[in-house]
Amino acid sequence: MKRIFLIAVILFSISVSYAQKDTTFYKHEVKLSYGIFSLPNGIRMYEKDIWKGGFTVSYMYRVKKWFWVGGNINWQFPSEIQYYSWREYYIDGTFNDFVISKRDNFFAIAPELRFSYANLKWVTLYSALSAGYGIYTGLNRKNISSNYINEYWYWNIVCFGANFHIGKKQNIFAGFELGAGFKGTMVIHGGYRF
Numbered sequence: 112m113k114r115i116f117l118i119a120v121i122l123f124s125i126s127v128s129y130a131q132k133d134t135t136f137y138k139h140e141v142k143l144s145y146g147i148f149s150l151p152n153g154i155r156m157y158e159k160d161i162w163k164g165g166f167t168v169s170y171m172y173r174v175k176k177w178f179w180v181g182g183n184i185n186w187q188f189p190s191e192i193q194y195y196s197w198r199e200y201y202i203d204g205t206f207n208d209f210v211i212s213k214r215d216n217f218f219a220i221a222p223e224l225r226f227s228y229a230n231l232k233w234v235t236l237y238s239a240l241s242a243g244y245g246i247y248t249g250l251n252r253k254n255i256s257s258n259y260i261n262e263y264w265y266w267n268i269v270c271f272g273a274n275f276h277i278g279k280k281q282n283i284f285a286g287f288e289l290g291a292g293f294k295g296t297m298v299i300h301g302g303y304r305f
Contacts, residue, residue, distance in 0.1 A: 136230070137282060140171040140179070142302030146295020149187055165217070167294050171225060179225040183241055185293050187217035219245030219265045219293050233276050239269035245293065267292025
Protein backbone atom coordinates (compact mmCIF):
# COMPACT_ATOMS: atom_id res chain seq x y z
CA MET A 112 0.00 0.00 0.00
CA LYS A 113 2.88 2.36 0.81
CA ARG A 114 4.44 1.68 -2.59
CA ILE A 115 1.19 2.46 -4.41
CA PHE A 116 0.84 5.71 -2.48
CA LEU A 117 4.48 6.65 -3.20
CA ILE A 118 4.07 5.90 -6.92
CA ALA A 119 0.86 8.00 -7.01
CA VAL A 120 2.66 10.94 -5.36
CA ILE A 121 5.58 10.68 -7.81
CA LEU A 122 3.26 10.50 -10.83
CA PHE A 123 1.28 13.49 -9.55
CA SER A 124 4.52 15.47 -9.02
CA ILE A 125 5.72 14.66 -12.53
CA SER A 126 2.38 15.66 -14.05
CA VAL A 127 2.33 18.95 -12.09
CA SER A 128 5.88 19.76 -13.18
CA TYR A 129 4.92 18.90 -16.77
CA ALA A 130 1.94 21.23 -16.42
CA GLN A 131 4.34 24.08 -15.54
CA LYS A 132 6.62 23.49 -18.51
CA ASP A 133 5.37 26.36 -20.70
CA THR A 134 5.93 29.78 -19.08
CA THR A 135 3.38 31.80 -21.07
CA PHE A 136 -0.26 31.52 -20.08
CA TYR A 137 -3.39 33.61 -19.71
CA LYS A 138 -4.01 34.84 -16.14
CA HIS A 139 -7.79 35.43 -16.23
CA GLU A 140 -10.70 33.19 -17.18
CA VAL A 141 -14.45 33.82 -17.37
CA LYS A 142 -16.73 30.82 -17.81
CA LEU A 143 -20.45 30.03 -18.15
CA SER A 144 -21.51 26.45 -17.42
CA TYR A 145 -24.63 24.33 -17.27
CA GLY A 146 -24.84 21.20 -15.14
CA ILE A 147 -27.38 18.49 -14.35
CA PHE A 148 -27.75 16.11 -11.40
CA SER A 149 -27.01 18.84 -8.87
CA LEU A 150 -26.32 17.69 -5.33
CA PRO A 151 -26.55 20.81 -3.15
CA ASN A 152 -25.15 20.35 0.35
CA GLY A 153 -24.40 16.72 -0.49
CA ILE A 154 -28.12 15.90 -0.59
CA ARG A 155 -30.00 15.26 -3.83
CA MET A 156 -32.69 17.76 -4.70
CA TYR A 157 -36.24 16.56 -5.27
CA GLU A 158 -36.25 13.71 -7.78
CA LYS A 159 -38.16 15.77 -10.35
CA ASP A 160 -35.54 18.55 -10.18
CA ILE A 161 -32.28 16.72 -10.86
CA TRP A 162 -32.69 16.88 -14.65
CA LYS A 163 -33.45 20.60 -14.65
CA GLY A 164 -29.90 21.58 -13.75
CA GLY A 165 -28.58 25.05 -13.23
CA PHE A 166 -26.22 27.73 -14.49
CA THR A 167 -22.90 28.79 -13.00
CA VAL A 168 -20.85 31.88 -13.84
CA SER A 169 -17.19 31.62 -12.80
CA TYR A 170 -14.15 33.85 -12.71
CA MET A 171 -10.71 32.31 -12.14
CA TYR A 172 -7.31 33.94 -11.65
CA ARG A 173 -4.28 31.84 -12.52
CA VAL A 174 -1.70 32.32 -9.78
CA LYS A 175 0.70 29.70 -11.17
CA LYS A 176 0.64 27.65 -14.35
CA TRP A 177 -1.03 24.79 -12.43
CA PHE A 178 -3.02 26.68 -9.76
CA TRP A 179 -6.13 28.93 -10.03
CA VAL A 180 -8.22 30.76 -7.43
CA GLY A 181 -11.62 32.26 -8.13
CA GLY A 182 -15.31 32.07 -7.47
CA ASN A 183 -18.67 30.83 -8.70
CA ILE A 184 -22.19 32.20 -8.71
CA ASN A 185 -24.74 29.41 -9.19
CA TRP A 186 -28.49 29.49 -9.82
CA GLN A 187 -30.57 26.33 -10.02
CA PHE A 188 -33.70 26.13 -12.10
CA PRO A 189 -36.70 26.38 -9.81
CA SER A 190 -38.94 23.40 -9.23
CA GLU A 191 -42.51 23.52 -10.40
CA ILE A 192 -44.69 26.27 -8.99
CA GLN A 193 -46.27 25.22 -5.70
CA TYR A 194 -49.84 26.28 -4.92
CA TYR A 195 -51.54 26.42 -1.57
CA SER A 196 -55.15 27.57 -1.14
CA TRP A 197 -57.36 27.99 1.92
CA ARG A 198 -60.59 29.58 3.05
CA GLU A 199 -60.94 31.81 6.07
CA TYR A 200 -64.35 32.17 7.75
CA TYR A 201 -65.36 35.27 9.69
CA ILE A 202 -67.76 35.72 12.61
CA ASP A 203 -70.45 37.28 10.42
CA GLY A 204 -70.59 34.10 8.29
CA THR A 205 -68.66 35.46 5.30
CA PHE A 206 -65.46 33.95 4.01
CA ASN A 207 -62.49 34.74 1.77
CA ASP A 208 -60.53 32.34 -0.43
CA PHE A 209 -56.74 32.74 -0.60
CA VAL A 210 -54.14 31.23 -2.92
CA ILE A 211 -50.36 31.40 -2.60
CA SER A 212 -48.02 30.33 -5.39
CA LYS A 213 -44.25 30.35 -5.19
CA ARG A 214 -41.26 28.86 -6.98
CA ASP A 215 -38.38 27.27 -5.13
CA ASN A 216 -35.06 28.90 -5.97
CA PHE A 217 -31.48 27.99 -5.16
CA PHE A 218 -28.64 30.50 -5.30
CA ALA A 219 -25.03 29.99 -4.15
CA ILE A 220 -21.76 31.92 -4.06
CA ALA A 221 -18.63 29.82 -3.62
CA PRO A 222 -14.85 30.39 -3.88
CA GLU A 223 -12.96 27.77 -5.89
CA LEU A 224 -9.45 26.28 -6.03
CA ARG A 225 -8.38 24.52 -9.23
CA PHE A 226 -5.31 22.35 -9.88
CA SER A 227 -4.27 21.38 -13.39
CA TYR A 228 -2.21 18.31 -14.19
CA ALA A 229 -1.80 18.84 -17.93
CA ASN A 230 -1.48 22.20 -19.70
CA LEU A 231 -1.06 21.67 -23.41
CA LYS A 232 -1.54 24.24 -26.15
CA TRP A 233 -5.00 22.93 -27.06
CA VAL A 234 -6.24 21.35 -23.77
CA THR A 235 -6.05 21.79 -20.00
CA LEU A 236 -6.95 18.90 -17.67
CA TYR A 237 -7.77 19.76 -14.07
CA SER A 238 -9.55 19.03 -10.79
CA ALA A 239 -11.22 21.58 -8.52
CA LEU A 240 -12.81 22.10 -5.13
CA SER A 241 -15.27 24.82 -4.13
CA ALA A 242 -17.35 25.46 -1.04
CA GLY A 243 -19.57 28.38 -0.22
CA TYR A 244 -22.82 29.78 1.03
CA GLY A 245 -26.23 29.35 -0.55
CA ILE A 246 -29.92 29.81 0.06
CA TYR A 247 -33.17 28.05 -0.84
CA THR A 248 -36.36 30.08 -0.99
CA GLY A 249 -39.93 28.99 -1.54
CA LEU A 250 -43.00 27.76 0.28
CA ASN A 251 -42.36 26.11 3.61
CA ARG A 252 -43.18 22.41 3.28
CA LYS A 253 -43.94 21.99 7.00
CA ASN A 254 -46.29 24.96 7.14
CA ILE A 255 -47.00 25.46 3.45
CA SER A 256 -48.92 28.70 3.95
CA SER A 257 -45.71 30.56 4.84
CA ASN A 258 -42.55 31.47 2.93
CA TYR A 259 -39.16 30.28 4.01
CA ILE A 260 -35.48 30.92 3.43
CA ASN A 261 -33.03 28.13 4.23
CA GLU A 262 -29.34 29.00 4.39
CA TYR A 263 -26.68 26.32 3.99
CA TRP A 264 -23.02 25.76 3.26
CA TYR A 265 -22.59 24.12 -0.13
CA TRP A 266 -19.71 22.32 -1.84
CA ASN A 267 -18.64 21.11 -5.26
CA ILE A 268 -15.85 18.72 -6.28
CA VAL A 269 -14.63 18.41 -9.86
CA CYS A 270 -12.95 15.01 -10.16
CA PHE A 271 -12.04 15.50 -13.81
CA GLY A 272 -12.35 18.61 -15.97
CA ALA A 273 -11.13 19.50 -19.44
CA ASN A 274 -10.89 22.79 -21.34
CA PHE A 275 -10.36 22.55 -25.10
CA HIS A 276 -8.79 25.77 -26.41
CA ILE A 277 -10.10 27.22 -29.67
CA GLY A 278 -9.15 30.12 -31.88
CA LYS A 279 -6.02 31.69 -33.25
CA LYS A 280 -4.83 32.85 -29.81
CA GLN A 281 -6.20 29.74 -28.04
CA ASN A 282 -8.11 32.03 -25.66
CA ILE A 283 -11.65 30.73 -26.27
CA PHE A 284 -12.45 27.37 -24.72
CA ALA A 285 -15.20 24.79 -24.31
CA GLY A 286 -15.19 21.74 -22.13
CA PHE A 287 -16.80 19.51 -19.54
CA GLU A 288 -16.52 18.55 -15.87
CA LEU A 289 -17.40 15.36 -13.99
CA GLY A 290 -17.89 15.62 -10.25
CA ALA A 291 -20.48 16.19 -7.54
CA GLY A 292 -22.01 19.15 -5.77
CA PHE A 293 -24.08 22.24 -6.46
CA LYS A 294 -22.71 22.81 -10.00
CA GLY A 295 -23.83 19.36 -11.13
CA THR A 296 -22.46 15.88 -11.69
CA MET A 297 -22.18 16.40 -15.46
CA VAL A 298 -21.32 19.93 -16.56
CA ILE A 299 -20.62 21.53 -19.95
CA HIS A 300 -19.07 24.96 -20.22
CA GLY A 301 -17.58 27.62 -22.46
CA GLY A 302 -15.52 30.67 -21.74
CA TYR A 303 -12.84 33.20 -22.54
CA ARG A 304 -9.25 33.54 -21.28
CA PHE A 305 -7.34 36.82 -21.25
